[in-house]
Amino acid sequence: DTAVSQTPKYLVTQMGNDKSIKCEQNLGHDTMYWYKQDSKKFLKIMFSYNNKELIINETVPNRFSPKSPDKAHLNLHINSLELGDSAVYFCASSRQGNPNQPQHFGDGTRLSIL
Amino acid sequence: AQSVAQPEDQVNVAEGNPLTVKCTYSVSGNPYLFWYVQYPNRGLQFLLKYITGDNLVKGSYGFEAEFNKSQTSFHLKKPSALVSDSALYFCAVRDIKSGNTGKLIFGQGTTLQVKP
Numbered sequence: 167d168t169a170v171s172q173t174p175k176y177l178v179t180q181m182g183n184d185k186s187i188k189c190e191q192n193l194g195h196d197t198m199y200w201y202k203q204d205s206k207k208f209l210k211i212m213f214s215y216n217n218k219e220l221i222i223n224e225t226v227p228n229r230f231s232p233k234s235p236d237k238a239h240l241n242l243h244i245n246s247l248e249l250g251d252s253a254v255y256f257c258a259s260s261r262q263g264n265p266n267q268p269q270h271f272g273d274g275t276r277l278s279i280l
Numbered sequence: 281a282q283s284v285a286q287p288e289d290q291v292n293v294a295e296g297n298p299l300t301v302k303c304t305y306s307v308s309g310n311p312y313l314f315w316y317v318q319y320p321n322r323g324l325q326f327l328l329k330y331i332t333g334d335n336l337v338k339g340s341y342g343f344e345a346e347f348n349k350s351q352t353s354f355h356l357k358k359p360s361a362l363v364s365d366s367a368l369y370f371c372a373v374r375d376i377k378s379g380n381t382g383k384l385i386f387g388q389g390t391t392l393q394v395k396p
Binding site for chain 1: 312314318321322323324325326329331368370374378379380381382383384386388389
């Protein structure tokens with residue numbers, strides 16, 4: 167059973183479009199994250215939610231909007247896609263209460279902007 | 281500012297030989313350090329962490345890491361490399377300034393290539 171699942175796995179779209187990526191975890195975790203991995207494999211956190219509350223909001227264009235309908239889901243909506251948004255986006259989750267708990271990652275969504 | 285550095289973009293080792301993937305850190309206060317591995321087209325997988333206690337930490341798949349406070353290093357090691365260990369390895373430090381959010385700062389990654 168997949169612990170952290172993201173859909174879609176691949177997303178190819180035109181510049182200017184709006185798209186969403188969904189993430190679900192079945193680990194019973196309270197904290198979820200979105201990361202961006204660029205073409206050089208550099209990994210940077212974008213957002214984090216704890217029990218549906220936003221706790222990390224890095225310097226990310228406001229075209230990116232996370233939404234957490236419940237603690238098992240964290241979706242990422244991106245408006246007006248730009249060429250520079252092409253990357254792999256990873257969702258992750260961890261247990262609440264101990265910030266040193268390992269994070270569990272999904273397999274990523276590969277976003278390509280044409 | 282807190283940071284972590286992986287000085288080698290790639291490490292090549294022959295199967296059966298010991299391997300080391302280097303990581304150095306810069307933090308104010310006690311460091312909380314992690315190693316993750318990423319296989320092609322997969323997400324990161326947790327290998328091990330150092331929070332406190334014994335400087336030699338054992339993790340998954342036979343990996344271990346040695347915390348060295350004087351050298352501010354946390355190198356990943358394995359006594360005998362396998363071809364299947366070939367992957368991208370990330371060192372990370374918890375960003376203490378972000379409180380208990382669990383925010384991690386990652387190194388740039390090191391590609392490990394194990395040749396048969």
